[in-house]
Amino acid sequence: MGVRRPFVAGNWKMNPDYAGAKALTEALGPALAPYLGSVDVGACPTHLHMPSCGPDLRKAGLLVGAQDAYPGTTGAFTGEVSVAMVKECGASFVLTGHSERRHVLMETDALVREKTHAALDAGLGCVLCIGEKIEQREAGKTDEVNRHQLESALAGLDEAVAKERLTVAYEPVWAIGTGKVASPQDAQDAHQKIRAVLAGLFSQETADSIRIQYGGSMKPENAAELLAQPDIDGGLIGGAALKADAFASIVEAAAGVVSP
Numbered sequence: 001m002g003v004r005r006p007f008v009a010g011n012w013k014m015n016p017d018y019a020g021a022k023a024l025t026e027a028l029g030p031a032l033a034p035y036l037g038s039v040d041v042g043a044c045p046t047h048l049h050m051p052s053c054g055p056d057l058r059k060a061g062l063l064v065g066a067q068d069a070y071p072g073t074t075g076a077f078t079g080e081v082s083v084a085m086v087k088e089c090g091a092s093f094v095l096t097g098h099s100e101r102r103h104v105l106m107e108t109d110a111l112v113r114e115k116t117h118a119a120l121d122a123g124l125g126c127v128l129c130i131g132e133k134i135e136q137r138e139a140g141k142t143d144e145v146n147r148h149q150l151e152s153a154l155a156g157l158d159e160a161v162a163k164e165r166l167t168v169a170y171e172p173v174w175a176i177g178t179g180k181v182a183s184p185q186d187a188q189d190a191h192q193k194i195r196a197v198l199a200g201l202f203s204q205e206t207a208d209s210i211r212i213q214y215g216g217s218m219k220p221e222n223a224a225e226l227l228a229q230p231d232i233d234g235g236l237i238g239g240a241a242l243k244a245d246a247f248a249s250i251v252e253a254a255a256g257v258v259s260p
């Protein structure tokens with residue numbers, strides 16, 4: 001894992017209802033407590049549940065993330081929630097570029113760039129998600145897609161800001177929510193190339209300090225092997241983040257703590 005402190009974040013998506021989100025929040029505190037000294041752990045409830053769950057998540061030592069945020073503070077954008085609003089609700093980071101937003105909600109590269117910059121400019125952390133679709137992988141275009149998505153979203157970003165607040169999540173689209181997972185070696189190869197792109201955009205020193213999470217069906221059974229790769233610095237977790245014990249096992253793997 002090198003010098004980078006691992007960062008594991010749970011993306012709850014449009015999942016638990018109010019009671020379920022409260023119950024998950026309550027369960028996460030004790031389950032994660034043993035590992036928070038060595039791992040940064042985040043949880044991303046829906047915007048609606050940020051005010052009800054956020055204070056308890058923070059009290060338990062977790063970072064609260066927003067699953068999305070619209071650039072700006074206020075304005076005529078029906079249905080949207082601004083970067084300023086999620087910050088006001090206690091978010092310390094925002095997910096941008098998630099494949100469900102790119103490919104289901106049809107967000108363009110330009111909007112991903114705007115959101116990424118807006119979150120970072122507001123002083124928030126940003127987990128920028130990138131990754132290839134299955135047909136792009138089969139056409140040998142994984143690295144090209146990752147490079148394009150990085151260069152597009154990060155164009156013009158100040159190096160000091162990237163160093164301080166940017167995380168990248170490599171999430172092969174075919175592995176998200178499917179139970180299929182990239183092999184540790186394939187994931188490591190992709191992460192290494194992503195870091196090389198970051199070095200080109202910023203500097204080697206900054207690239208070496210930016211955490212690159214793996215996302216896509218990471219589970220207790222496969223987490224340790226993935227997280228042992230030198231350029232995999234944590235995980236962005238969907239399905240397995242909805243059960244406190246499964247999520248805690250992944251965090252435990254990130255901490256390198258051996259179960260008693």
Ligand code: PEP
Pocket residue numbers: 011171175176177178179215216217218236237238239240
């Ligand atoms: C995700 O949504 O970012 C994700 C990785 O989901 P899952 O873990 O369910 O594949």
